[in-house]
Amino acid sequence: MTGILFLEQALNGLQFGLMLFLLAAGLTLVFGIMDMINLAHGSLYMVGAYLVAAATTASGSFWIGLGAGIVGAAVFGVLLELTVLRRLYTRDHLSQVLGTFAILLMCNEAVRFIWGSQPVLLSPPDSLAGPVELLSGFYYPAYRLLIIGVGLVVALGLWGLITRTRIGMQLRAGASNREMALAMGVPVRALFTALFGLGAALCAVAGGLLGPLLAVQVGMGESILILAFVVIVIGGIGSVRGALLGALLVGVVDTAGRTLIPLLFGAVLGPAAADNAGPAVASILIYVLMAAVLFFKPRGLFPAHG
């Protein structure tokens, strides 16, 4: 029985970690290459989720909604980069934090204005609403399996793009040494607009897929943005490989902590104390992990800068 509990938790952790990776991948490239702190990254996630929900309601199909939402979010990301964010690249971090925080607030208010302050309902497609029997006697929600599948495919594609293509090479070059890359003639501006569109599309994939599981609501980007920053700090800023590893670590630690810590405390302290202390300790665990990583590797696990 405990075996199944572990297995299920591992899958939950994998699912959560992969979704975090989709968010962290775009964030870490922007941070790594342009040295730009983008607090509005979570807003792309929120806008993506709302667009998916709206398109799903309009079309009646989750898949069409997901596709339309991803395209819509990519367009939104590109427009945001062209109009506002590119003006912030040359400014110091404080201006970037203030500027992108303002965008975050404006996105929240705009979404509230358009869709109202109640959460918007998004349901998984009927074919995926039930469980799947993975091993005999072990059922796992089909929809979570889909998230894992999509997450793996996107992670693989992104890895291919970064390590196997010319664009990827230029991105990596930019992340390692921006001045040198510029001097070697990398079209950083155009690359950047494209990168933003890609980052926004990844956010929308995460938002659209997590929407039916969680809730599509105003402010949903903030809580997950903090975790995305934790991920890129653990992984090493600018590194996609680091982001993947960091995301999986955070996903597994967060999920496992929520189940295992109360179990562990329960054995030692009794159930009442475990229920009070367990969730609190579990939520601290991620930050303990971050502190430990930074203590031994101050630049993260796979820093992009040499």
Next chain:
Amino acid sequence: MKHTVPFALLRRTFFAAAVSTVLAVPALAADNVKIGLLSTLSGPGAGLGIDIRDGFQLAVKLNGGKLGGLPAEVIVADDQASPDVGRQTADRLVKRDKVDFMTGVVFSNVMLAVGAPTFAAKTFYISANAGPSQYAGAQCNPYFFSASWQNDNQHEAVGKTVADKGFKRVALIAPNYPAGKDALAGFKRFYTGGEIVSESYTPLNLLDYGAELSKLRAAKPDAVYIFLPGGLGINFIKQFVGAGLSKDMTLFGPGFSGDEDVIKAVGNPMLGMFNTSQWAHDLDNAANKKFVAAFEKEYGRLPTLYASQGYDAAQLIGAAVRDSKGKLDDKAAVHKALKAAKFDSVRGSFKFNSNQFPIQDYYLRVITQDSKGRVTNRTLGTVFKNHGDAYAADCKMPGL
């Protein structure tokens, strides 16, 4: 600065004297009644507050914009389910807007923050939902009336039902906040003859129940009791069914976890879920039939118990305004009128206990398909008759 304390004392005495002089003047009838409706209108709990608001405003509308004969001015505000925001807004409503009554708070942690400034301003609070055990027991207050139920009550009724139906192994889940603790305490008070295999307190904003569900799978209870209001319950039930657990264990909830808003969001997977409530849309009394029909006509959906509580809170205020002859400054007269609660409640007959919480019946409902093919609640029977709460004995009601 040594003179500060005596001076402050002197000033307070002077003001107290001045205030009592004002009170000695016979109160005049007010020309309108102002109500501060502070509720949760955004975030995962928004559906709850919106139903309270809609129920309340329906009662005002059906009375031609009046309550108890006076034109009613309802100031609606959002507490964002945050005790901080709730407290600040309540402060503004009682001090700047000088409302005559406060109502509307959904969540008990917000209620405990809103209570202090409201009682200090000697403003009557008519609860349309939150019924924390604190205000039912040791911290009971003459300015607090519950038009709904004490937090434990619905859970006590489920506890008794689960025990009566012979479930031997039960798992409990509630959010980690005052009402969550009250809820599980209430359940356990009446659940006898079985074992509680696990008891989980989750963060109040938790939306992904993956970890809790795998714990359930490992613990193998035969019944699961959830106290998860609003969006939390919607997410839990969807994920519970998605994980395939509904085949192995029977799901129980308080009335609000099996209410029309949750059914609308979750749909068919809710079929067969048992829940208990002090009210149901098919309760057979004239006031309720009028309310349900009017609510459906006005808003195009079935009312939830939150809507019924908002509606009854408005009716209670109306009765108090009417019976105190509109003299809203005469706190003793308003208090007496509130306590008598002379109105036709949609839940049927009820009266106030010594702690100003209701003594009323609780019903068992099940989610089925009705004759029109809609998935909705059907009342099965009565769990408790004339049921009060466990805290009334601790309440030494202070004077006004």
